[in-house]
Amino acid sequence: MCGRYTIIAKAEEIEKRFNVQVPESYKPRYNAAPSQILPVITNSNPEGLSFFHWGLIPQWAKDKSISSKLINARAETITEKVSFKSALQKRRCLVLADGFYEWKRSSKKSKIPYRIFLKDSILFAFAGLWEEFEDDDQNHIHTFTIITTQANSIVSKIHDRMPVILDPQSEKKWLNQSNTMEDYINLLKPFDDHKMDSHSVTSLVNSVENDNPKLILSAPPADQFGNLTLFD
Numbered sequence: 001m002c003g004r005y006t007i008i009a010k011a012e013e014i015e016k017r018f019n020v021q022v023p024e025s026y027k028p029r030y031n032a033a034p035s036q037i038l039p040v041i042t043n044s045n046p047e048g049l050s051f052f053h054w055g056l057i058p059q060w061a062k063d064k065s066i067s068s069k070l071i072n073a074r075a076e077t078i079t080e081k082v083s084f085k086s087a088l089q090k091r092r093c094l095v096l097a098d099g100f101y102e103w104k105r106s107s108k109k110s111k112i113p114y115r116i117f118l119k120d121s122i123l124f125a126f127a128g129l130w131e132e133f134e135d136d137d138q139n140h141i142h143t144f145t146i147i148t149t150q151a152n153s154i155v156s157k158i159h160d161r162m163p164v165i166l167d168p169q170s171e172k173k174w175l176n177q178s179n180t181m182e183d184y185i186n187l188l189k190p191f192d193d194h195k196m197d198s199h200s201v202t203s204l205v206n207s208v209e210n211d212n213p214k215l216i217l218s219a220p221p222a223d224q225f226g227n228l229t230l231f232d
Contacts, residue, residue, distance in 0.1 A: 001072045002126070002146050002163040004205065005032045005100035006115070006216060007039060009123050014039075014096065017123045020049045030215045031101075033208040034071045040144050041094040042130055043175045052093075056145035057133040058083050064135060067143055073129060075149040075164060075188035079181065084145070087129035088184055092174055094125035094166065095146055099216065101205055103224070104158040110223035113205045114158050115216055116198040118165075125171055127164040127188060152193040165191035 007029050011022040018041060026049070032038050034055045042050055055067030060082075073084045099117035106112050118124055130144040147164045155162040166174055170187050173179060199218040203226040204210045 001159075001161055002100055002102075002148055003034065003071060004208075005095075005097045005126075005163075006030055007032060007096050007098060008213075008216070009096075009098055013123060014049070018049075018094070018096070018125075020047060022049050025051070029211060030213060031205055031208060031211045032097075034068060038144075039096045040128060040130065041096070041125070041175070043092045043177060046175045049096075050093075050142065052130055052142040052144045054145075055143055056083065056087075056129065056131055057141060057143045058087075058131055059133060061133060064133070064141070070145050072163075073145045073147045075147050075185075078147065078188070079185070084129055087131060089181060091130045092184065093128040093130045093144055094171055094174065095128040095144060096123065096125055097163075098123050100126075100163060101201070102155065102159040102162075106221075106223055110225070110227075112221045112223055113201050113203060114198050115201045115205075116155055116158070116162075116196065118195055119197050125166050127166050127174055147188055149188055149190055152190040152196070154193045154196045154198060155190075158198065162190060164188050167191075 011026055014022050037051045038054050039049050040052050056070035057067045078084045099115050103111035103113050127147045128144045133141045148161045149164050151160050151162045200221040202219045203222045205215045206224055
């Protein structure tokens with residue numbers, strides 16, 4: 001799964017990379033987490049940057065709490081799930097990022113946090129789905145989920161799944177309104193492992209309350225309690 005990531009690029013970098021206008025409300029996230037409002041580019045507004053809640057709430061849902069269970073969508077079963085099938089056809093988005101976190105199990109009770117990123121620390125986008133939900137007070141809430149797939153050789157050393165990362169050409173196809181379902185599904189593959197890297201980071205990343213530049217720095221492997229370990 002993908003439960004935390006980073007989007008720390010400057011506004012001008014995002015504007016140049018994705019050809020969108022970045023509003024002044026944008027701020028870097030060193031520990032982006034579910035329920036937070038984060039930047040996406042939707043197929044309905046590909047020239048603009050939108051800010052949606054992470055955690056999908058389908059249009060048919062009766063309870064907003066379902067969002068905590070729908071932060072990810074598995075690529076292998078995406079057309080089988082009523083929560084995702086319609087969105088795959090009609091409501092796709094790019095989730096802007098420059099790295100993501102995953103935890104490697106070192107024992108039954110311990111996990112080591114890692115940050116995984118593209119070489120040269122370049123910006124990229126996850127494949128995502130989005131929804132618009134109207135609550136009981138007629139407020140319109142926009143939400144998104146990140147699609148995951150089997151891990152490549154870099155990520156599999158840490159975890160068995162990874163978010164779907166799209167290259168620039170695939171990003172355009174993902175947002176294109178005229179492609180078929182099969183076209184979209186064919187994009188949901190593990191990213192090229194030769195273009196990726198990772199390093200262990202401080203266990204401070206375990207808390208969503210921590211959101212600062214120290215979180216992305218390489219640090220000696222430490223378990224979830226902050227104890228140094230010989231595992232790497």
